Amino acid sequence: xxxxxxxxxxxxxxxxxxxLDPRAKLVLSFYFIVIIFFANSWLAYAFLGLxxxxxxxxxxxxxxxxxxxxxxxxWIILFTVILQMLFSNGGxxxxxxxxxxxxxxxxxxxxxxxxxxxxxxCMSTVLTLTTPPLLIADxxxxxxxxxxxxxxxxxxIALMLSIALRFxxxxxDETQKIMNAQRARGVDFSTGSIWKRIKSVIPILIPxxxxxxxxxxxxxxxxxxxxxxxxxxxxxxxxxxWHGKDTAACLVMVVVTIVLVGVRLYS
Amino acid sequence: MTAIISAKSVSYHxxxxxxxxxxxxxxxxxxxxxxxxxxxxxxxxxxxAKAIDGLLDFNDGEIFIDGRLIQEDNIWDIRRKIGFVFQxxxxxxxxxxxxxxxxxxxxNRHVPRTEMITKVNEALTMVGMSEFADRxxxxxxxxxxxxxxxxxxxxxxxxxxxxxxxxxMLDPEGRETILTLLKQLxxxxxxxxxxxxxxxxxxxxxxxxxxxxxxRLVDQGTPxxxxxxxxxxxxxxxxxxxxxxxxRALQDELQVPKEYMNSNRMVDWLWQKLNLxx
Numbered sequence: 001x002x003x004x005x006x007x008x009x010x011x012x013x014x015x016x017x018x019x020l021d022p023r024a025k026l027v028l029s030f031y032f033i034v035i036i037f038f039a040n041s042w043l044a045y046a047f048l049g050l051x052x053x054x055x056x057x058x059x060x061x062x063x064x065x066x067x068x069x070x071x072x073x074x075w076i077i078l079f080t081v082i083l084q085m086l087f088s089n090g091g092x093x094x095x096x097x098x099x100x101x102x103x104x105x106x107x108x109x110x111x112x113x114x115x116x117x118x119x120x121x122c123m124s125t126v127l128t129l130t131t132p133p134l135l136i137a138d139x140x141x142x143x144x145x146x147x148x149x150x151x152x153x154x155x156x157i158a159l160m161l162s163i164a165l166r167f168x169x170x171x172x173d174e175t176q177k178i179m180n181a182q183r184a185r186g187v188d189f190s191t192g193s194i195w196k197r198i199k200s201v202i203p204i205l206i207p208x209x210x211x212x213x214x215x216x217x218x219x220x221x222x223x224x225x226x227x228x229x230x231x232x233x234x235x236x237x238x239x240x241x242w243h244g245k246d247t248a249a250c251l252v253m254v255v256v257t258i259v260l261v262g263v264r265l266y267s
Numbered sequence: 268m269t270a271i272i273s274a275k276s277v278s279y280h281x282x283x284x285x286x287x288x289x290x291x292x293x294x295x296x297x298x299x300x301x302x303x304x305x306x307x308x309x310x311x312x313x314x315x316a317k318a319i320d321g322l323l324d325f326n327d328g329e330i331f332i333d334g335r336l337i338q339e340d341n342i343w344d345i346r347r348k349i350g351f352v353f354q355x356x357x358x359x360x361x362x363x364x365x366x367x368x369x370x371x372x373x374x375n376r377h378v379p380r381t382e383m384i385t386k387v388n389e390a391l392t393m394v395g396m397s398e399f400a401d402r403x404x405x406x407x408x409x410x411x412x413x414x415x416x417x418x419x420x421x422x423x424x425x426x427x428x429x430x431x432x433x434x435x436m437l438d439p440e441g442r443e444t445i446l447t448l449l450k451q452l453x454x455x456x457x458x459x460x461x462x463x464x465x466x467x468x469x470x471x472x473x474x475x476x477x478x479x480x481x482x483r484l485v486d487q488g489t490p491x492x493x494x495x496x497x498x499x500x501x502x503x504x505x506x507x508x509x510x511x512x513x514x515r516a517l518q519d520e521l522q523v524p525k526e527y528m529n530s531n532r533m534v535d536w537l538w539q540k541l542n543l544x545x
Binding site (some may be wrong): 134137162163165166169170173214215218219221222223224225226227228229233234235236237238239 | 317346355367370371373379380387403
């Protein structure tokens, strides 16, 4: 049941993209998502699509994983695209019924939105498939460092993030165990009305919450026994290192931006 | 030999419960000794362990670690001397990977990174987990997680090691490896070990046993003194060691010596007996 969870599904292939600094990957994939919205022509989308394809191929991850990323979102994509097509006005009108109309601009807008969704999902999947969750947490901590100046508890947030990530598999295991235990006692999770199914979740949730409290209590005691006194004044075992290839990746993104701006100006 | 842990009439009362969890406990632990604290479930053993590490604000009495009274202002200094391994291998694993977990305590002490890397590697080699350094806790067995917990403690070079039922959630094999490992570590670092357990065979390995019942220290002595009191152990909700069980079973037929015998000595004695009767 939990094998479908794409979050944190890291596929190690040791490609060039895998070896990039997680900070670079995080920032660049966010940046890419932002510049996708600057594209306003088919040529621009073709260029961005080509770039994304090159990135995807260079991860050496099987294409099936990307399809797994798109699959659960396919209905949202189709729904948005169809709404966009039906309600946009302007240009040649092909079909018209009540408030619905299919127009030339509507079709174009729908196409653009489809491209945007596709590119965003692909790029974010590249990030999650090539970076272990742990390193993403490290990158978030490192990128948030400047916020210490405005009294954001960055170390604490980073610790919470890393403990949360570390307990995801443990808690999933436990959920499965509780579910099986409740099934053995006659709780049925898969049939009945929606109301009945919601009610049958309670015998999973309550034991899970209680055990999470107990875990938190024991973990806190163990941390204190090992000398944890808050985030301040700790040294770090794991350190991210910025290499030449990370700068190179940033330069590639600068080139992409320049080309995109060029395409936007001359088309 | 000086007393490294010294408790003087310690009492503790959990806010929501009737009766004392610890009642007027006094004892000394000698430097370098392996002391087993034995008692049934809920007899106050874990509370005692937490009190010694200053994780619990006991109501009455005093605890001295290496001659220093535990107080609020020196608690972090005192904790540096004490390594603590808890019962549940999952709930004390802080790090996202094995190496991170071993490094956690060192990070808290602001150990420089280069030093930390050598210490983490050393500690992992010592417990035989060095090839697992990058593994995540979800992929390890219970025994392996406890070995990592031990490595995390050993990396900090404590003088005292407290084990709060550290083997109780493991299978016999995992327990065996942890206990063998403990013996090695103890020899190597001259650790004082305070092992809390309700496993009587584990207690038999100790130099000294503290018998606890309902928060009171009911008896203390060497394993030979404590473990021969078969009926009393059963009364206190504990088990009798295997050698003693054999002895009790044979008592009606044979004249078995009164003194404590572990399994090996029991075997030796039986061999002798058989050879004599032949």
